[in-house]
Amino acid sequence: MNQVQLKRTNEDKIEFIDLVSQKNRVLKNVQNAIQAVLDHGAYVMGPEVVTLEGQLAAFCGSGYAISCSSGTDALLLVLMAKDIGPGDAVFLPSFTFPATPESVALLGAHPVFVDVNPETFNMDPASLLDAIERAKLAGLTPRAIIPVDLFGQPVDYEAIQKVANDHDLWILCDGAQSFGATYGDKSVGNIGLATATSFFPAKPLGCYGDGGAVFTNDKALCETIKSIRVHGQGVDKYDNVRVGLNARMDTIQAAVLIEKLKIFPDEIQERQQVANYYAEGLKDVVGVPFVQENTTSVWAQYTILLKDLNEREGLKAHLAEQGIPTAIYYPKPLQEQVAYKKYYLPGQNLDVSKSLSDRVLSLPMHAYLTTQQQDRIIVAVVDFMNK
Numbered sequence: 439m440n441q442v443q444l445k446r447t448n449e450d451k452i453e454f455i456d457l458v459s460q461k462n463r464v465l466k467n468v469q470n471a472i473q474a475v476l477d478h479g480a481y482v483m484g485p486e487v488v489t490l491e492g493q494l495a496a497f498c499g500s501g502y503a504i505s506c507s508s509g510t511d512a513l514l515l516v517l518m519a520k521d522i523g524p525g526d527a528v529f530l531p532s533f534t535f536p537a538t539p540e541s542v543a544l545l546g547a548h549p550v551f552v553d554v555n556p557e558t559f560n561m562d563p564a565s566l567l568d569a570i571e572r573a574k575l576a577g578l579t580p581r582a583i584i585p586v587d588l589f590g591q592p593v594d595y596e597a598i599q600k601v602a603n604d605h606d607l608w609i610l611c612d613g614a615q616s617f618g619a620t621y622g623d624k625s626v627g628n629i630g631l632a633t634a635t636s637f638f639p640a641k642p643l644g645c646y647g648d649g650g651a652v653f654t655n656d657k658a659l660c661e662t663i664k665s666i667r668v669h670g671q672g673v674d675k676y677d678n679v680r681v682g683l684n685a686r687m688d689t690i691q692a693a694v695l696i697e698k699l700k701i702f703p704d705e706i707q708e709r710q711q712v713a714n715y716y717a718e719g720l721k722d723v724v725g726v727p728f729v730q731e732n733t734t735s736v737w738a739q740y741t742i743l744l745k746d747l748n749e750r751e752g753l754k755a756h757l758a759e760q761g762i763p764t765a766i767y768y769p770k771p772l773q774e775q776v777a778y779k780k781y782y783l784p785g786q787n788l789d790v791s792k793s794l795s796d797r798v799l800s801l802p803m804h805a806y807l808t809t810q811q812q813d814r815i816i817v818a819v820v821d822f823m824n825k
């Protein structure tokens with residue numbers, strides 16, 4: 439193959455998430471920002487961390503943003519600050535990434551599974567009510583709800599907040615996939631008691647390593663989380679008033695995020711255009727994502743729904759043959775995971791999450807997909823479905 443052909447082949451390659459094009463867009467600024475950190479040398483809790491926290495809070499309209507080491511630690515920080523522990527029930531969807539139940543289980547509390555809505559794939563309020571009753575029957579104390587904004591779409595928070603109010607529970611939003619999305623007139627980060635998000639590289643807003651943040655409007659909660667973030671410090675690091683963690687964000691990652699946040703609003707629009715184009719091309723042949731009224735998604739994933747496992751596996755193989763990468767989020771609901779099945783409460787119906795795990799398929803989704811690439815993907819899906 440000669441050079442010209444080789445170059446064309448690479449340009450035509452469809453990435454599931456294209457971090458290379460994004461890196462090229464921000465490269466000079468990121469290099470300068472990292473150099474600035476190398477020059478001042480404050481690698482931990484340097485000035486960029488404080489700057490980023492101010493910008494993140496302003497971005498979503500939240501009172502406080504507390505940066506941290508990962509999305510998982512963001513969840514853990516809030517649960518620790520609220521003294522979640524043995525005997526407590528924390529309600530979360532059975533169709534999610536394991537970091538959600540992990541944060542609860544690590545504290546000795548009981549993650550109680552809640553089924554999801556078949557259209558939005560997000561927590562179902564009716565199933566939540568059922569789970570609360572079953573948790574009480576099992577002798578647990580209902581404490582909190584962790585709705586997950588799956589694939590970038592905020593949960594139906596009005597319905598979930600009503601259940602929370604009626605049962606005296608508080609809400610920790612798992613916004614690891616949805617930072618940048620909106621629900622009514624609110625942005626993710628400004629809903630519930632607190633929101634946890636992740637800046638893992640593949641998330642809509644990612645750094646170049648691990649990172650996360652907690653958002654809240656509660657000043658006392660913010661102070662407690664900041665203490666836990668640094669070993670439970672009181673007046674200083676060597677005054678320990680509680681058991682904490684080392685859960686800080688590196689200054690270099692904060693510097694990277696400051697640069698990426700500048701292009702994030704553009705990228706959100708570009709992701710929306712990609713999603714619109716997919717929906718137009720695919721809506722007649724497969725189940726395309728449903729977004730509720732007055733809600734925007736940041737499209738962490740573009741996930742289509744097939745008839746059954748056979749059809750999903752067939753389409754996945756067909757796309758792979760055409761050089762189109764796909765992924766399955768998530769192939770097993772929590773009630774079937776070795777580490778988590780013991781938390782299933784007798785009699786619970788989690789059939790929707792079970793069915794979705796057999797039928798979902800996530801297509802390439804990022805701000806740098808071209809319409810030519812999307813046409814290739816759409817034609818390949820349509821061809822398979824019309825066979």
Ligand SMILES: *Cc1c(COP(=O)(O)O)cnc(C)c1O
Binds near residue numbers: 638
């Ligand atoms: C990615 C993710 C997390 C964890 O974030 P990390 O930064 O990888 O620790 C938590 N919850 C959900 C729903 C996620 O997608």
